[in-house]
Amino acid sequence: MSPRGRLLVYRAAFGVLLLAMWELVSGRLIDPFWISSPSRVFAYLWQVVRDGSIFGHLAVTLYETTTGFLIGAVTGIGCGFLLGRRKILAQVLDPYIVAFNGIPRIALAPLFIIWFGIGPNSKVVLVVIVVFFLTFFSTYSGVKGVDLELKNVLRIMGATERQILVKVTIPATVPWIATGLKVSVPYALVGAIVGEFIAASKGLGYLINYQTSLFSTTGALGGILIVAAIVVISSEAINWAEAYLLRWRPREETRTDREVY
Amino acid sequence: MTPLLSVEGVSKEFLVRGKRIVALDSITLALEQGEFVTVVGPSGCGKSTLLNLIVGLLSPSAGRILLRGRPINGINPEIGYVTQKDNLLPWRTLVQNVEIALEIRGVDPRERRRRAGVLIQQVGLGGFEGHYPHELSGGMRQRANIIRTLIYEPQLILMDEPFGPLDAQTRIVLQDQLLGLWNAARKTIIFITHDLVEAIALADRVVMMTSRPGKVKSVTGVPIPRPRDVYQIHESPAFRSTHETLWRELRPEVSLAESWRGGIRP
Numbered sequence: 001m002s003p004r005g006r007l008l009v010y011r012a013a014f015g016v017l018l019l020a021m022w023e024l025v026s027g028r029l030i031d032p033f034w035i036s037s038p039s040r041v042f043a044y045l046w047q048v049v050r051d052g053s054i055f056g057h058l059a060v061t062l063y064e065t066t067t068g069f070l071i072g073a074v075t076g077i078g079c080g081f082l083l084g085r086r087k088i089l090a091q092v093l094d095p096y097i098v099a100f101n102g103i104p105r106i107a108l109a110p111l112f113i114i115w116f117g118i119g120p121n122s123k124v125v126l127v128v129i130v131v132f133f134l135t136f137f138s139t140y141s142g143v144k145g146v147d148l149e150l151k152n153v154l155r156i157m158g159a160t161e162r163q164i165l166v167k168v169t170i171p172a173t174v175p176w177i178a179t180g181l182k183v184s185v186p187y188a189l190v191g192a193i194v195g196e197f198i199a200a201s202k203g204l205g206y207l208i209n210y211q212t213s214l215f216s217t218t219g220a221l222g223g224i225l226i227v228a229a230i231v232v233i234s235s236e237a238i239n240w241a242e243a244y245l246l247r248w249r250p251r252e253e254t255r256t257d258r259e260v261y
Numbered sequence: 262m263t264p265l266l267s268v269e270g271v272s273k274e275f276l277v278r279g280k281r282i283v284a285l286d287s288i289t290l291a292l293e294q295g296e297f298v299t300v301v302g303p304s305g306c307g308k309s310t311l312l313n314l315i316v317g318l319l320s321p322s323a324g325r326i327l328l329r330g331r332p333i334n335g336i337n338p339e340i341g342y343v344t345q346k347d348n349l350l351p352w353r354t355l356v357q358n359v360e361i362a363l364e365i366r367g368v369d370p371r372e373r374r375r376r377a378g379v380l381i382q383q384v385g386l387g388g389f390e391g392h393y394p395h396e397l398s399g400g401m402r403q404r405a406n407i408i409r410t411l412i413y414e415p416q417l418i419l420m421d422e423p424f425g426p427l428d429a430q431t432r433i434v435l436q437d438q439l440l441g442l443w444n445a446a447r448k449t450i451i452f453i454t455h456d457l458v459e460a461i462a463l464a465d466r467v468v469m470m471t472s473r474p475g476k477v478k479s480v481t482g483v484p485i486p487r488p489r490d491v492y493q494i495h496e497s498p499a500f501r502s503t504h505e506t507l508w509r510e511l512r513p514e515v516s517l518a519e520s521w522r523g524g525i526r527p
Contacts (some may be wrong), residue, residue, distance in 0.1 A: 150350060248393045
């Protein structure tokens, strides 16, 4: 079996083991009232999928997360490039950025709800703020860290500043942007869900909060499992895109065997 | 006839932590079209500073540098620069790195692929076109570094210890290839090295510099006919006598530079 195939088997086995332990403990050692059980949670999930009631919540949370993620990523990367290339601007704005970034996002959530209502907009704004800073800081450090010698090589060849941006600065910053985006994915979802916890009428965060208030651990854990699944799937997608975009980078474990003499 | 390049009384000073450091002191030098000149000197004698001035990345504190009689002001596309570090763009394959200067100039993709292909074959890198720099050895990367400058045919090519980090065998192979490329293209080359054998093997003239502040100590013609065989060159009597002359001049400079580094100022 290929190493990749073996890895997938081990991963699946670990998941099955965890679920089995949970199922065994539930009802024998701990009252299912507190921890529910995998069979109960999956039955609940199956039911909400069949009657379709989950899809409204899922759609709202996904909408908030992806919209906020896209806006936050585009503005964060854009500002990262702008400030990375305009030293004066970066120096002027520095303390404000540090201060603004220091505010706990959860402290902003209630304000956003006052300003933008209990609908998806307030959550989108919260996600934007979360993603903006993560992508901004990584892009900014990437742009500032571009090797001056590489830029000079092109400058000496007669490249314009614009060509240097396109052919050196942007590709050199891609690994940093990728890291920023990767870190942002789970935080974006957390942002949307935290917003929904505070005030909402739809969404997975609302659902989890609502189920908890009914003391339905089955419903709450079901919602949490869905959230976890979304994080895993989207992270895998981002990893895959990153591996493709950064295929020029040496991979540590294969580096020595691929070196050609 | 005006020389291709003339460096006239050029000095360069730097401020390092408020202290004025003279890196180069009234350097005067003239290069004819098609000449191969090597520059040797102890480390820290300002050889790289000289190249940075000629290429226009720095400007002189005094004196002037003329290319075909016109002062150099800023970067000039007629001057190419091969750095000591290969500085290939890691996200581009070998062929994409080699053709980048033509890409900048808007040359048709098929034409630039063809011209890159010719040079890649000439230096024996055929078959590695699609490899990324990290998949190539140091010698291969340095060959790519040289041909990506040759491809846009600058009249004057500056080389800053391009073979410095390579092992002795690879160096000789690359010296041989460089002479072949130079012979075919007949560009003017200024080549910095700290290896006296390399300096003599390649050059029409060897410029010796003093330790800091860098001055031109001597300019020595190399009376070895071309084409040269770099593999056998050390056996020629002309080589030996040139080597002896130059070594006698270099030696006091080297020990001076070393004693400075040890903190003993003369």
